[in-house]
Amino acid sequence: MNVGEPGEETMAVRLVAALRDEIVTLRLRPGDAISESDIAARYGISRQPVREAFIRLAQQGLLLIRPKRATVIKKISPDGVRQSRFIRESIEVEIVRRVALCADGAAADQLNALIAEQEQASEIHRFHELDEEFHRTLARIAGVEYAWRLVEDHKIQLDRVRYLTLGVSSQQRAIAEHKIIVAAVSNGDAAESEAAMRDHLARAEHLLSQTIADYPDYFEPVDEALEVAL
Amino acid sequence: MNVGEPGEETMAVRLVAALRDEIVTLRLRPGDAISESDIAARYGISRQPVREAFIRLAQQGLLLIRPKRATVIKKISPDGVRQSRFIRESIEVEIVRRVALCADGAAADQLNALIAEQEQASEIHRFHELDEEFHRTLARIAGVEYAWRLVEDHKIQLDRVRYLTLGVSSQQRAIAEHKIIVAAVSNGDAAESEAAMRDHLARAEHLLSQTIADYPDYFEPVDEALEVAL
DNA sequence: GTAGCGATTCTTGTATGGTAGATGAGCGCC
């Protein structure tokens, strides 16, 4: 297992990226136990950098470190997914509101260029990259790129679910919705922009409960009180 | 220096709380350099737990670890403060929107009880506690307590500024604004609730530039492009 | 066959030593 170029960043930082990828793509599955020693052996390093990577991942909500017991890949929490969506919607709605109020022609051009690229993209991986780039660009235009990094940190919870439902994505629809958003912000219409973004983010909502039914082992148990809200 | 009861959590976790407090209260001042060895000696432990505490604090944006060089208390970033406010406003606005749509009588009672307590509170520390409790209660009613913890994590940037401006707070005004918010959500008026929350959060805006002028050493330099936005 | 107890073997937490790189002081050279 390669862990990136040796020399640039510290080993611990590279490990975070590597493990994060393994978790999102479910090569490390929710509920799996991993030990510092195992990972250290797999990567041919000592326990210490592994330990530090674990700390970072635990703070991101991906690992659960149980002192003196074990460290496990956190199961996907349906309530966590719901609240991650809440966070994302809160911030992205506010972003497009601001973009609508301050966007100029150059901004619209950037966004349209990304959409054009997305229409060309054939493979799904590239499509998702461009999707991320579209949203990040909106954040940059609004001047809150740091806030977007925050969304990215929490989007990983949503990404694990998305990875389970690959194939059902409707790329054409996503592109159409992006166009609606750009049109609204270009007109400087904050209310319309907000509505368009809410629509766009609400798209995948109904998939979650089906996914839980398909992969119950990957999810934390839900108490009935929340079930209706999902 | 006491670091809390020995036995419950790990030393590293207790250190995080202790150092965090020292940073917010500016006993550790922005720009100060601290080394693993120093802190380890001060607390009478080894370097390893200190190191892990540093990692956690760095991820929270309070420390800047410069490999092979030194670790310093991050200076307050005016742009970071601005974006932390953006994050807070985004989420809190969305919270009151939802509370307005789902709040019942019991919820309003809880909020009113907190306001009543706040009117009695004499010392400023207790007042701020109740202020936090008010906002956290709103989040709980909306069912997004986790999202609020996120706001708290970033509020620490704002708290350092607030610590510099103690005394100028206008408690009566804050209470009045809380009442307006409760009235709006009780009426189920989402738009009015949103507006009231935006007003409430905008209160301390003008203080930042004055604070930067008073304590320039505690802040990162600002590029002129941003100055107008503060 | 089963329940209960104990040693073994996991796990993470902490301590310490050694290493590479960056910084800054002091000296020599221009």
Added chain:
DNA sequence: GGCGCTCATCTACCATACAAGAATCGCTAC
């Protein structure tokens, strides 16, 4: 006197060793 190099010293990074709690397997007693 001022500029540049060398070296001592500091830093965080990584490796290794030890400690302590938790879980599990296996034995023993019933």
